[in-house]
Amino acid sequence: MSDGDPSEDIMGATYRALCAHGYADLTMQDIADESAKSKAALHYHYDSKHDLLCAFLEYLYDGFVERTADVDDADSHERLLALVDAVLDKPDDDSEQFGTAILEIRAQAPYEPGFRERLTRFDDYLVDRLTDILEAGIDDGTFDPEMDSEDTARFVVTVLTGAATERVTAGRPTECTRRMLTEYVETHLLADTQEVEA
Template identity: 50%
Template sequence: MGATYRALCKHGYASLRMQDIADESTKSKAALHYHYESKHDLLVAFLEHLYEQFEDDIGADCGDDPATRLVTFVEERLTPRGDGQKEFQTALLEIKAQAPYDEAYRERLAEFDRLVFDRLRSMLQTGIDRGVVDDEIDPEDTAAFLVEHINGAQIRHVTVDASLGAARNRLRTYLTEQVLTGSEAAGSGE
C-alpha cells in the first residue's frame, strides 16, 4: 500500500501503471498481478486501506470538551499532512473523478464521506446536549454543510492552489460565530 501511495504521488491516477507500483516496492509486477488482477483492483484495495487508516485517525481522542473536539476535528481535515500530500490529494481527486462511472470507487469514497458526516453530526449533537453548541442548529444540516465545505476546500486547494489555511480560518470563524455558544466560542480558538 505504501508503494501504491508513492507511485500515485509520482505519476497520478491517469498515468499510473502496475509497473510504477512495482518499481516503488520490493515486489515484481507479476507478484502484484498475483494479488490484484488489475490496477483498478489494487486501487480499490488501496482505498479500503486508506479508509481503515482514516477511521483509526479520526477516532483519536481530541479531549473531553465538545467545542474543542469539534474545532480540532474540522481543522485537522484542512491541515496538510507532510511531504507529497498535495500530489496525493491530486491523485485522489483523479480517482474521485472516476467515481460517477465506477461503482467500486464510488462506494469506497462514500464510506469516507459517511464517516466524516457521522462523526461531525455526533459531535454537534453531543455539543448541543452539553450546552456548548447552539441548540437552534440542526446537527444533520450543519454536519452536511461542514463536509461540503471541507471537501470543497480540499478540491480548491488541489485545482487552483487555494489556501487551506484560509479555508480553515473561515471555517473556525463560522464555528465560533454560528455554531458554538457564546462562552465556548470565545475559548475555542486557543
C-alpha cells in the same frame, strides 16, 4: 480476487507510483517497479489496477480514521474545531502530486462504483463524527439546540471537501477555510449562553 488485506509494501508502492505517474497513466508495472514484488505477484493479490486502487483507498481510509481519532479529550466546542483542523492539516508525507492523483481518482467516482463506494466512506465517516460531536454539544448546552446536527455536519464536510479540492487544483492554502469555519462555529452554532460567556 477480492482486495484482501493490503500489505504495507504494496500500499507504499502504490502511493509512490501515484505520485510519480498520476492516476491516468498508472500501470501495474509502475507499481511493481516501486515494490519488492513483481507485476505477477501484484496480480496474484489483485486482479486489476482498479482492484488494487480500491484496496488503496481502503488503506487510506484506515489511516484517515486513525489520524482524526485523537480529538476526543476536549469539550464539544474544542473537539469540533480539532476535527476540522485534523481534516485540513495535510499529512507530512503527502505530496502535491499525490493530491492530484487522488483528485483524479475522485473524478472517476461517478463512473467507477468501487471508487465511489470507498470515497463515500470518507464523507460518511466525517458526517457521523461531526454529527456525534454536535449532538453531544447540544446535550451539554454548548451548541444551539435548534440546530439540525446532521445537516450542519454535511455542510461542514462539503466545505472541507471543497477546501481540499482548491488546495490541489488552485494551490490555495486552507487557512481561510479554517478561519471562516471557526467563525461560523462561534457565531452560528454555539448556544446563546456560550456566546455571552465567550
